Amino acid sequence: MYILGIWDGHDSGAALLDDGKIVFATNEERYTKRKLEVKFPYNSIEACLHFAKIKPSEIEHIAFTTTEFAKTMSRVLPYQMEHYYKLRRRKLSNKGMDKIMLRTRNFQYKLKYAMNMVGKLPLCGTISKSVVARHLRHMGFRNFKLYVVDHHTAHASTAAFASGFKSALVVTMDGYGDGLSGTISLLENGELRRVHATKARDSLGIIYEQVTNLVGMRENEDEGKVMAMADYSFPFKFEDNKLRHLITVDGLEMRAKYGALTQYRVLGDIAWSTPREQLAYYVQQLVEQLAAKYFSNAIERYKMGNVAMAGGIFSNVKMNRQIRLIDGLKNWFVFPHMGDGGMAMGAAMYTNYLLNGVTSYKFDDAYLGDGFSDGEIEAELKKVKGIEFHEDKSKSSHAAELIENDNYVFWFDGRMEYGPRALGNRSILAKADSETVKDKLNLYVKQREWYQPFAPAMLRDDASKLLSDIKGYDKFMTMAYMVKPEAYSAMQSVMHVDHTARPQMVGEENKAYKEVLEKIRKKSGYGVMLNTSFNIHGAPIVRSPEDAVETMLKTRTRHMFIGGFYVENKLV
DSSP states (O other): OEEEEEEOSTTOEEEEEETTEEEEEEETHHHHOOTTOOSOOHHHHHHHHHHHTOOGGGOOEEEEEOOOHHHHHHHHOHHHHHHHHHHHTTOSOOTTOHHHHHHHHHHHHHHHHHHHTTOOOTTHHHHHHHHHHHHHHHTTOOSOEEEEEOHHHHHHHHHHHHSOOSSEEEEEEEEEETTEEEEEEEEETTEEEEEEEEETTSOHHHHHHHHHHHTTSOTTTOHHHHHHHGGGSOOOOGGGOTTTTTEEEETTEEEESSOHHHHHHHHHHHHHTSOHHHHHHHHHHHHHHHHHHHHHHHHHHHTOOEEEEESGGGGOHHHHHHHHTOTTOOEEEEOSSOSGGGHHHHHHHHHHHHHHOOOOOOOSOOBOSOOOOHHHHHHHHTTOTTEEEEEOTTHHHHHHHHHHTTOOEEEEOSSOBSSSSOOSSEEEEEOSSOHHHHHHHIIIIIOOOTTOOOEEEEEGGGHHHHBSOOOSOOSSSOOOEEBOGGGTGGGTTSOOTTSEEOOEEEOTTOHHHHHHHHHHHHHHSSOEEEEEESSOTTSOOOOSHHHHHHHHHHTTOOEEEETTEEEEETTO
16 A cells, blocks of 8 residues: 655655565756755655656555645745745845845744744644645646645654664654644554643744754854854853743643743843844854753653653754753654654554554664666766766775775765655765865865854764664664774764764664775774755755766766766866
8 A cells, every 4th residue: 555645844745665675756946957956846755656667556555744824824825935935045036126025034034924823723623635636637647635734743743763663762853833832642552642742832942943043054054054054153151041931841831921922022132232142152052951851850750761762953963962861761752853854754644553553663774765777877977077987896895995095985875765864865974184185075065154063974883883872772863972092083074063974873784884994994994974955055965966067067076976877077
């Protein structure tokens, strides 16, 4: 039985299940080249069908999520969503229109928060289903049943059903969705049951989003930059945190002092007289303190040590670290596509749970997207002038040698990763101990702010030699860890200023990628290297051989391994 899950909002996408197996999952940005795409996921749905070699008529069950008032209005008036997307990503010019654009922008934010606090209203579900069904019929879908899944139920399903836990405390947190900002559910005896909910008004995600906007960055996209910037502030005791009165935790109750609009004004007043780094520190400290307290209370209340998490706020790896270190927590799992981009998967999983009782999926890796044969890759390479390529049967050894000789390399192999992290199939690789290579990579390829750290990929067997606070195994780059002092020099290009790192611990899930690390260990003593996503900053991760070659030429990168081939850019 095929079940198609779709999400047509922020970071839209699609996922396809077949009985108890994840067949394919992807996001629309990889096809349209617009990061965090908001349009209906036509391309993602087509990719699901193409991979499975099926027609629309072969899918009888389709699920989507989120029918709150604001989302329903954006389906009815897609121009509204498109306008906000361009405004949020600074794609609208305000040249010669400063006052008008400023007023428009302020109005957009006021409208956004006012609408999103409304939650679900009568007829919203019916209207949303009608619009989504119209899109599907346009694609050739006919005799299908359409299921609506609650926003936080979709998040909870990804966390619970991909975790591998038979019983767990399942926690969701984000900005807002369907009138809520978070939930607690219990996974027990094959049942997923919600036991607590937090209103959209009382949201840690909203306050972080608003601070991101106030420090001049793009909300719903640049929160990771705020997290990184926070470490460049003078540290303050929590008692001196100017934001601590804005939201509190009492037991399992999260309570915001003000509504979202008033909170934004109060934060604006604080931001006016506060350096950016200090404001970033305030909000990062706030979410770390309150999330740890909330989780500690939940673990004590429900007497469960296994914890599964999903929702956009769990992209904050330093907050996740504070949760991981709670005494009562035994085992943890963060769904690797924790934000709204994972909603299609959650909608499909919950519908499969309702129809077939499936509560567990094999989730050993996140390689769920498009893959390309060597024949397809070679055909694309032959079209390109200025490059030379040849088959490379010892590509892992060759890549390790180039890396050790102070080069960075593009690495394109197998199926594309699902989610925001490059995990060895669409990656850029470099030495972990070279500030020079790191700066070159940042300047010529990634083009990012100087304070953003890169992340390491390391052999799972070497993790305990490099990191001091191991508790669990993180193959998906969802946690921060402290680097051991004796490993500082070996990890200087993948370690943040506070000596934390966000590692990918590599096991048997990616053979060729693991072999690169093993070759590096033979040369340097540690199986660790810099791994960052294969893209230019602000653009989606590359999907196809065409994307890879285009990025290689645009960034004047010399070395690339793609499929079974080594490619050299002769124009450099």
